[in-house]
Each structure stands twice: as structure tokens, then as C-alpha cells.
Amino acid sequence: MPQSGAGEGELAQKIKLSTIADALGVSTATVSLALRDSPLVAGLTRERIKEHARAIGYIYNRRAASLRTSRSGIVGVVVHDIMNPFFAEILRSIESELDRSRQTFILSNHYDQLEKQRTFIDTLLQLGADGVIMSPAIGTPPEDIVMAEENGLPAVLIARTVEGAEVPVFRGDDAYGTGLATNHLISLGHRRISMIGGTDQTSTGRDRFQGYMTAMENAGLEVKPHWRIPGPRTKQAGFEAASQFLALKDRPTAACCWNDLVAIGLMNGIARAGLVPGVDISVTGYDDLEEAAIATPALTTVWNGQREVGRRAASALLDKLNGQSVRPSQELIRPELHVRQSTGKPRERV
Amino acid sequence: MPQSGAGEGELAQKIKLSTIADALGVSTATVSLALRDSPLVAGLTRERIKEHARAIGYIYNRRAASLRTSRSGIVGVVVHDIMNPFFAEILRSIESELDRSRQTFILSNHYDQLEKQRTFIDTLLQLGADGVIMSPAIGTPPEDIVMAEENGLPAVLIARTVEGAEVPVFRGDDAYGTGLATNHLISLGHRRISMIGGTDQTSTGRDRFQGYMTAMENAGLEVKPHWRIPGPRTKQAGFEAASQFLALKDRPTAACCWNDLVAIGLMNGIARAGLVPGVDISVTGYDDLEEAAIATPALTTVWNGQREVGRRAASALLDKLNGQSVRPSQELIRPELHVRQSTGKPRERV
DNA sequence: CTGAAAGCGCTTACAG
DNA sequence: CTGAAAGCGCTTACAG
Incomplete structure (x- = not known):
């Protein structure tokens, strides 16, 4: 009224x-x-x-109240990009967890720009936010997080780690996960496997690459450096990487992709070139987005527990706000392989 | 420091x-x-x-300042679901527009639940937010918007209209847009065209259906009621609608889809059934998401001006905040047809 | 160009 | 169980 x-x-x-x-x-x-x-x-x-x-x-009037009590009921969430469905799924579970405690959340993208992330943390401090959940931008120094905490803004990390920051981290076990995908391809008979997408500048990137390398080495397989196509993290980039992949010398028979977006883009590119993904070239994704199951062909991928990550991160932050002590620790969610139609035996004899 | x-x-x-x-x-x-x-x-x-x-x-301390000045520097944005890339693209342009005025934005999903939307508006009022940009939930009564405005929270609508609310609305010309898609199919020679997805409960839904109907009627084509499959608005739902579509009596040779997500899901379902979208069945989308261009086959769709919608809505709200008078008016962005490979001549003689 | 003082709308000890 | 008063950290007339 x-x-x-x-x-x-x-x-x-x-x-x-x-x-x-x-x-x-x-x-x-x-x-x-x-x-x-x-x-x-x-x-x-x-x-x-x-x-x-x-x-x-x-x-x-919450401003007046919060000026008095110094609790604002606001929680900040900052991620690389909400347009990425991986984060969108995490955000949904954060949202439903925070809703139950009547906390409002403020969202921001940092697009991996440190400056944008700093501006956002600053805004949160000025608004007297109660805490922040962040997937830290590439190159985030631990001091940025320490500063926030010292000024009364407790932080919880998701997806990526920052060496030296003593805060809880919730993420998947990336090395183990790409290991699952790579081993699956090896067990199908593939010997030449490409790794497509990702960057060495994040803990996630290093871990996923490591998992692939370790699996290859354990199987006694050679890895040619040019089989790795670093960079792509979007559907568009995966699509564009297809021609590069298809033109590779000693072209691999399978591709272990950085995430589902890259895998789906790559499959589209492969199909556009007249080859059939899952038959001519095997492709694995990572994340198991809702969309992976309905891709054509349905994508073999690694479930990354994004719902879990969001839920646990939010609930750890709430615990912190309520004065419970929360150990700074790495919570590794154990990924699971979901086999679908995008992987099969290699077409050619090896 | x-x-x-x-x-x-x-x-x-x-x-x-x-x-x-x-x-x-x-x-x-x-x-x-x-x-x-x-x-x-x-x-x-x-x-x-x-x-x-x-x-x-x-x-x-912005809380203290805003208690005094009654300007908070906060703008609320509430949409159906940020996981929908259509909204995600709008949000990005809202974000970049607000950034320039140093406004922080708070985001929320209402999932078309009136209660969630009301809670959010309430939160904005309590925080003393400066304004709100909303894609109103199904069934939003004009009183809800009037109430917000009377309590000092100016509103701007995107994507959907609320009859009786005297506020600016920014959206695409939906009737015209589906008209474009339908006429394109007709000009290719299709005579039996299905309309898949959407709901009559929103202005958008009614307008898009109207555009399709008008185009059919103007071409003197009959429309069988069962050719319309209402409901789907997601990729998953489009995928599931494929079998229903393929089993249709007098099966249409083309489908005019509610949006790109439905179209892509439908194409996946058609492909899964062994038919070739764009050859056996023509499919059109709506929105022209980034992903439309790299779908297989590349999707013929209607560009819906989401960037424009976001930018103009944000800038209209900023004008309102700065005391400029903004007429409550419908700003219809004129859609454009983008023809790609998912549409072609009908396979069978008609 | 600078300062003293009131006030934004709450909540929280402290009395009673 | 209820009230009077101080105070959260700013900004804004108003003086000087």
C-alpha cells in the first residue's frame, strides 16, 4: 500500500x-x-x-539500522563472468542458501580484471557488507583478501585458490577430474589426445593440465607440446579452435576440453567441417552443465559439483558471520565422470 | 592497505x-x-x-552518507532468470551503463514468482535503493509498481509490459519479429508451420504468437491449433518438445520457435531422431544469442536488440534519478532477421 | 575558505 | 514491560 x-x-x-x-x-x-x-x-x-x-x-530503514548495528545484511559475490553457465549454476545455489538467512546479495563480474575486482571490494566495504564470496581474478595478490578481512569483510573463495590467503576455499578436485576424462579416453584406445583450452595463470588451469599430463604419463603415452591448444574457455573460442585442431600434425583422435562450453563449441566446429564428433573425433568436456546432456552428440564430461560449491561456500560464510570459527581450508569436491555419446573407440588403427 | x-x-x-x-x-x-x-x-x-x-x-561509510542524503548509489535489477543468456546479455549492458555513473547494482531472480519479486522490491526500499530495472514477473499488478514509485523507487521495465503502470518500457517489437521469421519460412515455400514455446501469460508471449498468426493469415495459410506447442522456453524443454513435434499429425515442415534456446534444443532433438535440421525441418529462433551463430546448423533467428534494451533502460533510469523527466512510453526496438543455415526450402512437395 | 552544530532513522544500554 | 537519551558516521545549512 x-x-x-x-x-x-x-x-x-x-x-x-x-x-x-x-x-x-x-x-x-x-x-x-x-x-x-x-x-x-x-x-x-x-x-x-x-x-x-x-x-x-x-x-x-536498513541503512539507519545498519549504521547503528554495523550489520548490513548484504553479501557480495564476485565472479569472472555470470554469463558463464558454470558460474550461473553456482550463483543459483548461493542465492537459495543466502535467501534462507535473509541476506541480500550483490553481484559483480570482474572479467579477470584486478581493477574491477578492487573497485567492487571497495564498494562492499563502503556499504558495510557482511562478507564476500569470490572467484578471485587472475593475479589476485593475497594482500587484497587480507585487506578485506582486516576491514571486517570476511571472504570465502570458490573455484580458484589464492596462495597465501588464509580463507576457506571451495572447489572441485581439478587434477583428479581431468585425470578421469583422460583415463577414460585412454581406456577406449586413444593414444594421441589433445588438451584444448584453459590457462596456466589460474590454479584451476594448472591443475586441470596437470591431471591430463599425469594420466598420459602414467599410461606411458607421449605428449607432443603442440597438441595443447591453450586459451579457449568459451563456446565461441572452442568453435574457432576446431580448425586449428583439425589441421594438427599427427592429428590426435581425441580432445580433452577445458570445459563443456569449449567442448560443445569444438564439436560444432568439427561437425561444420563434415566430421562426426563422437565417431571421428572423441571429445570430453568438464563441468557437466545442464546443457551437456542435450548436446549433439550428448557430451561425455566431468561433473564438477557446482551446486555443492555454491551451497557450501555460502553456508561457510554464514557460519563466519555468525561468529563460528571456520578453518581456512581447501574443500575439494570429488568430481565424477559422466559417460555419454561424444566419446568412442578411435576410428583409425593406431 | x-x-x-x-x-x-x-x-x-x-x-x-x-x-x-x-x-x-x-x-x-x-x-x-x-x-x-x-x-x-x-x-x-x-x-x-x-x-x-x-x-x-x-x-x-556510504550508509552514513546515504542516511543523510537519501541517495544510496544502489540500483536494483530483477529478471526472470539470469541463467537465461538473453537476460545475461541485457545485464551486461546494464552493468556497463551503470558503472559509468558509479552506481552499484543488486541483482535478483524472481523465477516468475510474484512473492520473490515483492520481497526484492521490499529489500530495495529498505536499502533506500535509487531505482529498479525489472522484467516483471507474470501476473505483476500495476499497483506493485505504483507502490514502489510512490515510495521513492522509480522503476523502468524491460522485455515485458505491465498494463496500467505508467513507467518507461524497453523491449523488442515482438509481433513484428515473429512476423519476420514466419514470413521468411513462408517465402521459402513452407505451408505448414508450427509455433513452439512461449506462454500467453506475458505480453511478450501474446505478441510473439500474434505476429506468427498474422503472418500466416496474411499469406492465406491455415493454422491448425495443435501445431502450436506452448510452454517451452529453455533448451531442455525445446529438446523434449522435439518428439511431440515430430509425432504431429500433418507434421509441419518448419518450426517458428519462441527463442534461440528452444530452437537449439529442438534442433538437437531433431538430430537425435535422425533427421537433419535445416534440411528435413526448418527451424527459426528468436533473440540471436551469441551462440546462435555457432549452433549446428547455424541458426536463422531474429535479433532482438538485447544490448540496446539494457543500455537504454539503464540510461533512462539514470535520467530519472537525475531529475530529468522521462515519459512513460513504450520503446520498441525494431528486430532484424538474420538468415543462416537452419532454414531452407521444404523437403517434400506441398 | 573553514568551523560548530543539527539531524538523517534506527538500536542499545540504562533506569524505572 | 516501557521510556529518555545517546550515538552510529556522515552532510548541510548557517555563521564567521
Whole structure:
């Protein structure tokens, strides 16, 4: 309802605690307590106050309250890019977890630009945010996180680690995960396997590459450096990498991709070139996005536990806010291989 | 930098304006003015103050400021679902537009639940947000928007209209857009065309269906009711609709889809059934997501101006905040047909 | 060009 | 169970 006494289109007199107090002949302290269901206020008084507040359309001023209590009810979330469905799935589970504690969340993309990330942390500090969940931008120095914590903004990391920052980290076991995918391809009979996408500049990138290398070495397979095509992390880039991949000397029979987006883009590119992904070339993804199951062919990929990551990160942060001590530790979610139709035996004899 | 004088891991004494004022022997008024680059303060004084503030790691308290000024620097954005790339693209352009005015934005999904949307608007009111950009949930009564505006929260709508709400609306000309797609199919020789996805409960849904119907009627083509498969709006749902579509009596030779997601899902389903989209069945999408161009086959679709929608909506809201009068009007972005490989002549003689 | 003082709208000890 | 008063950290007239 609009505020009582509002004239034609004009803003009414602002309704505040004292408006209610005056109308009911009680003090603002009593109103404040009543609205927050304090047992200190008599049941009848409380009901009268709450009913009146509702009737005249009172709006609680959180800025004023938070200035006094120094709790704002705001949590910041900053990731590389929300357009990436991997993060979008994480965000959804963060959202539903925070919702239950009536925390509002502010979202930002840093696009791996340190400056954008710093501006956002600064904004959170100025707003008096209660905490931040972040997938740190490439090159984030531990000091940035220490600074936030020292100024009363507890942090929890997702997806990527920052060496030297003593905060909880929730992410998948990336080395183990790409190991699963690579071993799956090897067990199908593939001997020449490409690794497509990703970067050495993030912990995730290094771990995933490591998992692939280790699996190849353990199987006694040679890895030619040019079989690795670093960089792509999007569908578009995967699509564009297809021609480069197909033109490779000693062309591999399979590609272990950085993530599902790259894998799907690559498959599209392979199909565009007249080859059949899953038959002519085997492809694995990473993340198991909702979309992986309906790709053509359905994508063999590694489930990365994004729902879990989001849920646990949010709940760890809430624990921190509520004063419970949360150990700075690496929580590794164990990935699982989901085999579908994009992988098969190599076509040619090896 | 951490605050000066911080002990081992302990939170330092909070640094505020008066800390700086005391240290420099000036008043808080002068410090406040200086930090905001007021010309009222002598250049030298200003520099001394700003330098000192930086040195001791002063953090501006926006809650306190906004309590005083009643401007919070916060803008709310609420959409159906940020995981939908259509909205994700809009959000990006909103973000870059707001960034330039140093406004922070708070994001929320309402998943077409009125209750979630109301909770969010309430939160914005409590935080004293400066405005809201929304794609209204199905069934949003105009009163909800009027209430927000009367309480000092100006609103701008995107993508969907709410009858009776006197606020600016930015969206594509949906009827015209599906008309483009349908006419394209007709001109290729298709006579039986299906409409897949969408709902009559939103203005967008009604408009898109209307555009399809009008085009069919103008071409003197019959439309069998069961050729319409309402509902799907996601890739998954489009995928699942494929079998229903393929089993249709008098099966249409083409499908005009609600959006790109449905179209891509449908094409995947068609391919899974052993038919070739673009050859056996023509498919059109809507939105022209980045992904449309790299789908297999590349998707013929209607560009919906999402970048434009986001940019203009944000800039209209900023104008409103700055006191410029913004007419409540429908801004229809004119869609464009982008022809690619998912459409062709009908295979069978008609 | 600078300072003293009031006030934004809450909550929290402290009395009673 | 309820009230009077101080204070959170800013900004804004108002004086000088």
C-alpha cells in the first residue's frame, strides 16, 4: 500500500519509527523492539504496533539500522563472468542458501580484471557488507583478501585458490577430474589426445593440465607440446579452435576440453567441417552443465559439483558471520565422470 | 592497505572523518568537502586531506552518507532468470551503463514468482535503493509498481509490459519479429508451420504468437491449433518438445520457435531422431544469442536488440534519478532477421 | 575558505 | 514491560 496521507502523486511525509510511536503513544524503543518480535514487549502491545505499521505502510530503514548495528545484511559475490553457465549454476545455489538467512546479495563480474575486482571490494566495504564470496581474478595478490578481512569483510573463495590467503576455499578436485576424462579416453584406445583450452595463470588451469599430463604419463603415452591448444574457455573460442585442431600434425583422435562450453563449441566446429564428433573425433568436456546432456552428440564430461560449491561456500560464510570459527581450508569436491555419446573407440588403427 | 595501528590480526580503531579531522586539525565538514573535491576547500588543504586519508586507509561509510542524503548509489535489477543468456546479455549492458555513473547494482531472480519479486522490491526500499530495472514477473499488478514509485523507487521495465503502470518500457517489437521469421519460412515455400514455446501469460508471449498468426493469415495459410506447442522456453524443454513435434499429425515442415534456446534444443532433438535440421525441418529462433551463430546448423533467428534494451533502460533510469523527466512510453526496438543455415526450402512437395 | 552544530532513522544500554 | 537519551558516521545549512 502507498503511504497514508499521500496526496495526488506527491510523496507523503516519510513514515518512521517515531511516526508509529507518536500515533500509538509509546516510545520508539518499544516500537523498534516490537517490530523485531522481542519478548521484552507485551504481546498485545506488539500486535498493536505491528498491525499499525502494516496499515500505514511503514518501511524499515536498513541503512539507519545498519549504521547503528554495523550489520548490513548484504553479501557480495564476485565472479569472472555470470554469463558463464558454470558460474550461473553456482550463483543459483548461493542465492537459495543466502535467501534462507535473509541476506541480500550483490553481484559483480570482474572479467579477470584486478581493477574491477578492487573497485567492487571497495564498494562492499563502503556499504558495510557482511562478507564476500569470490572467484578471485587472475593475479589476485593475497594482500587484497587480507585487506578485506582486516576491514571486517570476511571472504570465502570458490573455484580458484589464492596462495597465501588464509580463507576457506571451495572447489572441485581439478587434477583428479581431468585425470578421469583422460583415463577414460585412454581406456577406449586413444593414444594421441589433445588438451584444448584453459590457462596456466589460474590454479584451476594448472591443475586441470596437470591431471591430463599425469594420466598420459602414467599410461606411458607421449605428449607432443603442440597438441595443447591453450586459451579457449568459451563456446565461441572452442568453435574457432576446431580448425586449428583439425589441421594438427599427427592429428590426435581425441580432445580433452577445458570445459563443456569449449567442448560443445569444438564439436560444432568439427561437425561444420563434415566430421562426426563422437565417431571421428572423441571429445570430453568438464563441468557437466545442464546443457551437456542435450548436446549433439550428448557430451561425455566431468561433473564438477557446482551446486555443492555454491551451497557450501555460502553456508561457510554464514557460519563466519555468525561468529563460528571456520578453518581456512581447501574443500575439494570429488568430481565424477559422466559417460555419454561424444566419446568412442578411435576410428583409425593406431 | 590495512588500517594504521592495527595490531596482530586485531581490528583497528575504526577510522572515520573525525579521525582525519583531528589528525590534521581541521573540521569534519572540511574533510567531507575535501574528499568530494569541493571547490569550497582550498587546493592545498584538499590535497593534504586526501593524501592523509589514503595513507591511513580511510573507508568512506556510504550508509552514513546515504542516511543523510537519501541517495544510496544502489540500483536494483530483477529478471526472470539470469541463467537465461538473453537476460545475461541485457545485464551486461546494464552493468556497463551503470558503472559509468558509479552506481552499484543488486541483482535478483524472481523465477516468475510474484512473492520473490515483492520481497526484492521490499529489500530495495529498505536499502533506500535509487531505482529498479525489472522484467516483471507474470501476473505483476500495476499497483506493485505504483507502490514502489510512490515510495521513492522509480522503476523502468524491460522485455515485458505491465498494463496500467505508467513507467518507461524497453523491449523488442515482438509481433513484428515473429512476423519476420514466419514470413521468411513462408517465402521459402513452407505451408505448414508450427509455433513452439512461449506462454500467453506475458505480453511478450501474446505478441510473439500474434505476429506468427498474422503472418500466416496474411499469406492465406491455415493454422491448425495443435501445431502450436506452448510452454517451452529453455533448451531442455525445446529438446523434449522435439518428439511431440515430430509425432504431429500433418507434421509441419518448419518450426517458428519462441527463442534461440528452444530452437537449439529442438534442433538437437531433431538430430537425435535422425533427421537433419535445416534440411528435413526448418527451424527459426528468436533473440540471436551469441551462440546462435555457432549452433549446428547455424541458426536463422531474429535479433532482438538485447544490448540496446539494457543500455537504454539503464540510461533512462539514470535520467530519472537525475531529475530529468522521462515519459512513460513504450520503446520498441525494431528486430532484424538474420538468415543462416537452419532454414531452407521444404523437403517434400506441398 | 573553514568551523560548530543539527539531524538523517534506527538500536542499545540504562533506569524505572 | 516501557521510556529518555545517546550515538552510529556522515552532510548541510548557517555563521564567521
